[in-house]
Amino acid sequence: MPTAIAVTSADLVLPPTDHQTPAAILLQGPDTQSLDDALAEMTVTLERHGHVVALYPASISAAHERRLHTVRSVLETDRIALLKLDLPPLGIAVLTRQLRQLSVCDFSAGVVASAARLLSHYVYAGALLNSVTKLDRIPVSLKSHAKSWMPGTQFAVTANPEPQLIKVGGEETLSGPEFSTQLAIAHGQLSATWVTETLAPGWQVQGIQEVELPAGSSTWWGTSKLVEFAAFLPDISVLYQLVSSVRREQCHWCGIQLIGDRCGFCSAPVAPAENQLHAAGVLNRGST
Known part of the structure; x- marks a missing residue:
């Protein structure tokens, strides 16, 4: 069975996006599920899948x-x-689907987990907003705050892979990906x-998918x-x-296989000289 994505x-x-992409596991909070039930469900999931890669937003309740x-x-x-992600909700959703796609490939659980940090660099997550007065996730100038009252x-706005903010209708544009996306x-x-x-x-996207707005987006x-959008x-x-x-490297702490600069399971870092987080030459504008 593939590594479980939660x-x-x-x-x-x-x-x-296809018939091979598996569903995700839902890890409920203490307000909707008892600890005993959570332990029982996780035990069954581990027995069935071997490993669990759980993605959750940094904005989740304590x-x-x-x-x-x-x-x-x-x-x-x-x-x-346990992968804590400081991405907008829709960015986390598309990243989660990518890991679900990879979970059925011939990658180990450690590679799938550490791939989240790699792939997050290729997710352009942002939003069209009518106001930035309460936006505290990216830097907002006093001038932009003032314009929000007009x-x-x-x-x-984009929050990932780098923060950007422009006024719609002006001469500025949002920098987008230099490779083919949806x-x-x-x-x-x-x-x-x-x-x-x-x-x-402007971003030369190859297709648009309309999805439900995550509850935490507002x-x-x-x-x-x-x-x-993402x-x-x-x-x-x-x-x-x-x-x-x-x-691929082997984590010096827990022994699991990984890519990039940090183990997805124990968070132990890899020596900087051994890092190869970005894969050069793989993506090109117009590829499919």
Whole structure:
């Protein structure tokens, strides 16, 4: 069975792109599931899949995060990877789907877990906002704050792989990926016209997928009047080549196989001289 990919919210599970992409495991919080039930479900999952790679947002409640660590501690297992991600909700959702795609390939659980850090560099996650007055995830200038009070003003923002903020309708544009992507769009209380008619052509995306807006998006972006978007690599063959092109190491602490600069299971770092996080030459504009 493939390595299990788990999330902490059902709305972080996007529809699969093919028939081979497995579903994700939902790790509920203490407000909806008892500790005994959580331990029982994790035990069954480990028996069935061998390893679990759990992705959860940095904005998750403290109680829910403690539950994740409690389950791993009580079970005394090194087969659960807890990956805390400081990405917007839709960015986490598309990254989760990519790991679900990779989980059925011939990669070890350690490689799948550490691939999350690699692939996050290729997710362009942002939003169209009607206001940035409550946006605290990326730097916002006083000038932009002032413009937020002007009726009809809209802002385009990316939080990953680097923060950007522009006023829609001006001369500035958002820097996008230099490789072929698809664009996931989640509607809030705002029209997506600018995203579909300006951003998508400017980023030369190869297709648009409309998905449900994650419940945490409005809080993350500081407004419910938004359209969240994320450009991502959709093709499993490209993902496979990207991950395969990075040299594999053995974690000096837990012994599991990994790629990049940090073990996904125990978080032990690899010596800097041995790092090969980015795979040069794999992605090119217009590839599929």
